[in-house]
Each structure stands twice: as C-alpha cells, then as structure tokens.
Amino acid sequence: MILERFGDDDLSQVSYLVGCPAAGDAIVIDPRRDIQVYLDRADALGVRITAVTETHIHADYLSGTRELAAATGARIFLSGEGGTDWAYGYDATLLHSGDDIQIGSLTIEAVHTPGHTPEHLMFLVADGSRTTDVDGVGEVGYAFTGDFVFVGDLGRPDLLDEVAGGTDTRYEGARQLFDSLREHFLPLEDYVQVLPAHGAGSACGKAMSAVPTTTVGYEREFAWWVPYVRMGDLEGFTDQLLNGQPDAHAYFSRMKRQNRQGPAILGERPGLAEFSGGAAQAALADGSHVLIDARGLDDIAEGVADGSLTIPAPRRLASFGAWAVDPETDSAGIILLAASEEKAQRMADHLVRVGIDRVVGFIRCLDGIELHSPASVGPEELDGFGHDMLLDVRQKAEFARGTIPGAQQLSAGRVLWDRCELRQGRIVVFCQSGVRSAVAASVLRRAGLDVVELTGGFARYCEATAERRAEKPQLTSAP
Numbered sequence: 406m407i408l409e410r411f412g413d414d415d416l417s418q419v420s421y422l423v424g425c426p427a428a429g430d431a432i433v434i435d436p437r438r439d440i441q442v443y444l445d446r447a448d449a450l451g452v453r454i455t456a457v458t459e460t461h462i463h464a465d466y467l468s469g470t471r472e473l474a475a476a477t478g479a480r481i482f483l484s485g486e487g488g489t490d491w492a493y494g495y496d497a498t499l500l501h502s503g504d505d506i507q508i509g510s511l512t513i514e515a516v517h518t519p520g521h522t523p524e525h526l527m528f529l530v531a532d533g534s535r536t537t538d539v540d541g542v543g544e545v546g547y548a549f550t551g552d553f554v555f556v557g558d559l560g561r562p563d564l565l566d567e568v569a570g571g572t573d574t575r576y577e578g579a580r581q582l583f584d585s586l587r588e589h590f591l592p593l594e595d596y597v598q599v600l601p602a603h604g605a606g607s608a609c610g611k612a613m614s615a616v617p618t619t620t621v622g623y624e625r626e627f628a629w630w631v632p633y634v635r636m637g638d639l640e641g642f643t644d645q646l647l648n649g650q651p652d653a654h655a656y657f658s659r660m661k662r663q664n665r666q667g668p669a670i671l672g673e674r675p676g677l678a679e680f681s682g683g684a685a686q687a688a689l690a691d692g693s694h695v696l697i698d699a700r701g702l703d704d705i706a707e708g709v710a711d712g713s714l715t716i717p718a719p720r721r722l723a724s725f726g727a728w729a730v731d732p733e734t735d736s737a738g739i740i741l742l743a744a745s746e747e748k749a750q751r752m753a754d755h756l757v758r759v760g761i762d763r764v765v766g767f768i769r770c771l772d773g774i775e776l777h778s779p780a781s782v783g784p785e786e787l788d789g790f791g792h793d794m795l796l797d798v799r800q801k802a803e804f805a806r807g808t809i810p811g812a813q814q815l816s817a818g819r820v821l822w823d824r825c826e827l828r829q830g831r832i833v834v835f836c837q838s839g840v841r842s843a844v845a846a847s848v849l850r851r852a853g854l855d856v857v858e859l860t861g862g863f864a865r866y867c868e869a870t871a872e873r874r875a876e877k878p879q880l881t882s883a884p
Contacts, residue, residue: 682773
C-alpha cells in the first residue's frame with residue numbers, strides 16, 4: 406500500500422494519495438486546487454490517479470476534485486448523503502454509507518459521519534494484500550476522518566449557522582457528531598490510524614494538535630470528548646464542543662457555495678507576465694489592477710503602493726488573501742510583488758486554493774512605483790489621538806480576554822464584507838502583533854476609509870501601559 410500525506414501549512418489543510426503498487430492505481434482524498442503536487446508524486450511512484458474523492462463540502466478552501474479529475478481522467482466519488490439540500494451540483498458517482506471504492510487490493514469503505522456537515526463521510530481503508538482471509542478484504546487499518554475527528558479535537562458543528570445561512574443547526578450538528586462518534590468511531594480497533602483533513606491553525610476546529618496523525622486507541626484514551634460520549638452526556642458534550650470556537654471567516658460562505666456547485670476548472674495555467682515599474686504604476690493608477698505586497702511589517706511601514714493589499718505573512722497568503730479579495734465582486738487583475746517568477750508562481754498557487762484566480766503578473770521590486778507610508782500611531786500617543794472608532798480585528802475569544810478600553814471587535818476576516826458595522830471617520834485598527842491589522846487596514850483603505858494602524862498591536866499597547874504605570878512615582882506616608 407502507498408500512503409502519501411500532503412500538508413498545506415497556509416490553510417492547515419491535508420490531503421492524501423492512497424495507492425496499490427501492484428495494480429498501479431491510486432486515489433486522492435480531499436485534494437487542493439493546485440494539483441501539480443499530486444501529478445508529480447504519482448509519476449514518481451509509478452501509479453495512475455484513477456479516482457478522486459472528498460470527505461465533505463469544504464468551507465475553508467476550494468476543492469481540487471474536479472481539477473484533478475479533468476487532468477487525469479480519474480473517476481469522481483462524492484457523498485450522496487445529507488439529503489437534497491446538501492447534494493453536489495456536478496456529475497459524480499455518489500457514495501452512501503457502506504459503499505466501497507476498490508483501488509487494486511485496497512477496499513475503501515464510505516461511512517456516513519454527519520455532525521460537522523450533514524453529508525460528511527469517513528473513509529475506512531483495508532489492504533487485501535495483507536490478509537489471509539478467504540474474501541481477501543483484510544482488516545480496516547486506516548480511517549480518513551476528514552473534518553469529523555482531528556488529532557485531539559473534533560470538527561465544529563456550527564459552520565452552517567456561521568456561513569451557510571442556517572439557524573441553530575449547531576445543536577443538531579452536535580447531536581449528530583455525538584452519535585457518529587459512538588456508532589462509527591469508537592467501535593474501531595485501537596490500532597486503526599486516524600488521518601484527518603486539517604491540523605493546528607485551521608478554523609474548522611478550536612483545539613487541534615500540531616501532531617499530524619493519531620490512532621483510535623490514543624483518542625479513546627486522551628481525547629476530551631470521550632468521557633462525555635461514554636457517559637451519554639450529550640448536553641455536556643455540546644456545551645464543551647460549541648464553547649470558544651474561532652470566528653468563521655466571511656469567505657467560508659463562498660467556498661461552501663463554489664465547492665457544492667463545482668469549482669471552475671483552471672486547466673493548464675499560463676505563465677505570469679513580468680511588469681516593469683512604469684507599466685505596473687499605470688495599471689494600478691487606473692484601478693484595473695491591484696498589487697499584493699507580501700513583505701514584512703518593517704518593509705511595509707517604509708512605503709507601499711497606493712491601494713495595494715498588504716499581507717505581511719507570505720506563508721499565510723491564501724488565508725489572508727481570502728480576507729482581502731472577494732473574487733465574486735472584485736474584477737481587478739492581481740500583480741504580485743515577488744523577487745522571481747518562481748516565487749510569484751508559488752504565491753499564485755496559494756491564491757488559487759481559495760479561488761483567487763486573477764493573478765496576471767508580478768514585479769520584482771517597487772522601483773518606478775509611487776509609495777507612501779501607511780498611517781500609524783504608537784500606543785503612547787493613542788490617548789490623545791483623535792479618532793472616531795477603535796477597531797479590534799482579533800478573534801472574539803481574544804477580545805473577551807482583554808482589549809483596549811472603548812474598542813469594538815470585528816474579525817479581520819470579516820472587515821471586507823461587514824463594513825456597514827464600521828463608523829464613519831477615522832478608524833484606529835489593531836490586532837495582537839500588527840500582522841492581521843495590516844491586512845485589514847489595507848482592505849479598508851482600498852475601500853476608501855480613513856484608517857490608522859496601532860504600531861505593535863495590543864501586545865505593544867499592554868507593554869506601554871505597564872511601563873507607564875511603573876514610571877509613576879510611588880507615594881509614601883510621611884514619618
């Protein structure tokens with residue numbers, strides 16, 4: 406049996422290639438949209454990708470299922486569970502609980518595990534080449550759990566309320582998840598390896614481990630949810646599961662719709678054009694293009710192009726890019742600031758994972774581009790600084806633990822869509838360190854708002870406050 410794991414640290418997403426070397430066939434589970442990694446690995450392993458599937462309709466990235474099938478001729482398998490409201494909108498072989506996919510000696514059984522989503526499937530893999538049974542099926546050795554069971558955590562059941570227009574579906578989802586664990590996960594043997602679709606950093610759960618895989622036995626022994634399920638305590642399970650879930654990014658709604666309908670097939674992607682400074686300046690000035698600047702905070706503070714989108718965390722380009730660009734309403738071509746064509750192509754690969762497909766070119770440096778320094782204010786000057794709104798773009802849970810007096814909260818992943826919640830006038834924006842607020846500030850400036858960034862974020866504000874308190878003279882009573 407061949408088992409290859411493909412981790413995407415940007416979106417904290419994981420996909421898998423599973424193959425039978427004797428038959429020379431393989432299946433890819435939960436592929437991302439830039440598919441060359443699967444093609445290259447299959448070629449190196451000497452196998453053909455003959456099938457492609459996904460555990461559910463994803464919300465946090467755009468699926469590569471159609472893309473990979475179009476490139477390889479692979480057969481598509483999708484969930485047929487969950488009812489008509491959660492039926493896929495493109496052709497595929499539909500799987501119901503108990504159905505099998507055969508890849509050489511491998512039997513891949515679909516098991517309906519609703520909770521995170523109504524249509525969710527878990528895939529159980531048995532390797533027939535490792536059995537002496539008459540039927541040649543073998544024992545289940547691997548569970549591809551998608552967003553059902555993570556390492557140390559579970560898939561959140563509230564996303565349908567948050568991004569798909571549901572009302573209180575989280576409670577029914579929690580009950581379904583409870584039943585799925587009891588009926589389909591806990592009965593598996595301790596040695597079964599658990600391979601989830603996400604790791605630490607994903608917004609599809611609240612406490613995922615950075616460890617990439619686990620086993621049923623380990624989760625049975627240490628997972629937080631096991632005592633609740635064993636005792637039949639659905640109420641306690643639901644309270645613990647729903648409490649403290651991270652804010653859902655606004656772009657999740659678009660991902661859900663596009664993944665259900667079937668993402669557009671990119672096919673062979675053209676190379677990126679290299680812009681001169683003058684050509685880029687003209688394209689930016691007339692509004693037909695926008696620059697994505699992924700330099701660090703210090704470089705950005707020295708000067709940025711007017712209207713550019715700043716993402717000072719290039720390893721999170723897909724995550725933050727989807728906060729900054731809504732491709733359903735924004736028709737501007739995208740120019741990337743990148744030192745080389747190879748780097749620009751890697752950046753474009755990240756962006757297509759969230760459906761940002763209009764990357765047309767790159768510039769190597771900012772020579773010839775008109776620059777300005779983003780407006781900022783230090784924490785020491787904030788008290789006397791005139792502003793109409795103090796905006797905390799951290800998560801709700803961070804905000805609840807403490808913020809700057811007078812601040813209002815709106816997550817950075819929602820500012821592009823929820824600008825109606827912002828006051829008119831000057832807005833001072835901050836996050837914990839300044840990275841997320843830099844993204845949010847560039848989004849709001851491009852929309853025409855007057856935005857000032859708090860230098861160093863909430864962390865520096867707390868330090869400055871402590872320093873001021875320490876400097877105050879200590880009064881003592883007269884002898």
